[in-house]
Amino acid sequence: MLTTVVGSYPSPPQEPASLGSKISALLGSFDPYKQAVEFAVQEQIAAGIDIISTGQVRGDMIEIFSRDITGMAWEEGTSKIKGKILPLNYSIGAEDLQIALKTAHKISDNFHASAGVIANGKINEDVKGVKGIITGPTTLVLSSRLEGFYTMDDRDKAIIDLAYALNKEAKYLEGAGAAIIQFDEPFLSTGMADIPTALKAIKIACDGLKIPVAMHVCGDVTQIFGKLMKFPVDIVDCEFAGIKRNLEVLENSDLKKIIGFGCVDTKTENVETPEEIHELLRKGAELVGVENMMIDPDCGMRMLPEKVAYQKLKNMTEALKWLS
Ligand SMILES: [Zn+2]
Numbered sequence: 001m002l003t004t005v006v007g008s009y010p011s012p013p014q015e016p017a018s019l020g021s022k023i024s025a026l027l028g029s030f031d032p033y034k035q036a037v038e039f040a041v042q043e044q045i046a047a048g049i050d051i052i053s054t055g056q057v058r059g060d061m062i063e064i065f066s067r068d069i070t071g072m073a074w075e076e077g078t079s080k081i082k083g084k085i086l087p088l089n090y091s092i093g094a095e096d097l098q099i100a101l102k103t104a105h106k107i108s109d110n111f112h113a114s115a116g117v118i119a120n121g122k123i124n125e126d127v128k129g130v131k132g133i134i135t136g137p138t139t140l141v142l143s144s145r146l147e148g149f150y151t152m153d154d155r156d157k158a159i160i161d162l163a164y165a166l167n168k169e170a171k172y173l174e175g176a177g178a179a180i181i182q183f184d185e186p187f188l189s190t191g192m193a194d195i196p197t198a199l200k201a202i203k204i205a206c207d208g209l210k211i212p213v214a215m216h217v218c219g220d221v222t223q224i225f226g227k228l229m230k231f232p233v234d235i236v237d238c239e240f241a242g243i244k245r246n247l248e249v250l251e252n253s254d255l256k257k258i259i260g261f262g263c264v265d266t267k268t269e270n271v272e273t274p275e276e277i278h279e280l281l282r283k284g285a286e287l288v289g290v291e292n293m294m295i296d297p298d299c300g301m302r303m304l305p306e307k308v309a310y311q312k313l314k315n316m317t318e319a320l321k322w323l324s
Pocket residue numbers: 006186216217218298299300
């Protein structure tokens with residue numbers, strides 16, 4: 001079974017320490033987040049994760065996109081849509097993905113660009129790679145204030161325009177060596193999203209990608225799980241540790257996807273024991289079959305103390321060893 005993370009990892013920006021980095025700081029070219037990406041990568045690999053992330057260290061999942069995408073702005077801690085949303089002629093995340101891939105490759109030869117994670121609908125358990133993560137079009141628009149160009153009546157139009165912009169970013173990330181593209185759509189479980197528009201947008205955002213696509217939807221998915229199974233993605237990733245009733249839907253659904261099986265609660269600092277995690281994984285395996293599961297934490301780990309985040313990942317990979 002492959003292990004992965006949802007995305008964010010607690011890894012703060014670094015002060016320049018070496019002489020070289022102090023000189024770059026003086027020249028204005030020091031990047032305090034480069035070492036943060038490297039640290040997040042080292043930690044994830046040390047904990048035994050197969051498909052790692054960059055740690056999403058540059059800001060929260062809304063901010064990192066809204067401050068760059070044409071038509072959007074990040075002002076005073078709020079995401080705003082002020083003009084027509086258009087694709088960018090540069091990538092937001094490709095450089096960090098390359099830093100992550102390079103760092104991973106130094107530690108282990110097994111990390112490859114565009115690793116074939118899924119072949120003929122089956123998970124290839126021997127691969128290791130880096131996941132490219134993009135906040136989904138519906139979640140980004142519903143988290144933003146519409147100021148002027150789009151009104152509440154054409155909110156769906158903003159979601160579709162954003163889907164085209166994010167499709168370009170997904171292709172940049174694929175080109176940079178991502179093994180999987182993941183769209184984060186937590187708003188789909190809130191009841192606020194229009195599911196048909198969200199599906200249409202994800203279809204646009206995935207168009208032309210050759211690598212597998214995952215969609216992460218945290219929260220209670222019991223009301224929408226059947227609909228999530230219709231999205232044009234290979235993996236649907238949900239939380240099963242923090243929200244145990246999500247297990248019920250696995251029992252009664254016609255499973256057409258690989259399930260990203262969140263098995264440690266990221267909302268609590270309490271570290272689950274490998275025994276506890278194993279028990280949840282065993283339940284999941286009974287419901288969907290181990291061959292249909294990728295395992296990860298419930299959600300991003302940014303808000304957890306560094307040691308807690310690491311120990312949760314470590315216990316998760318430990319629990320997995322007992323499953324076979
Ligand atoms: Zn989440």
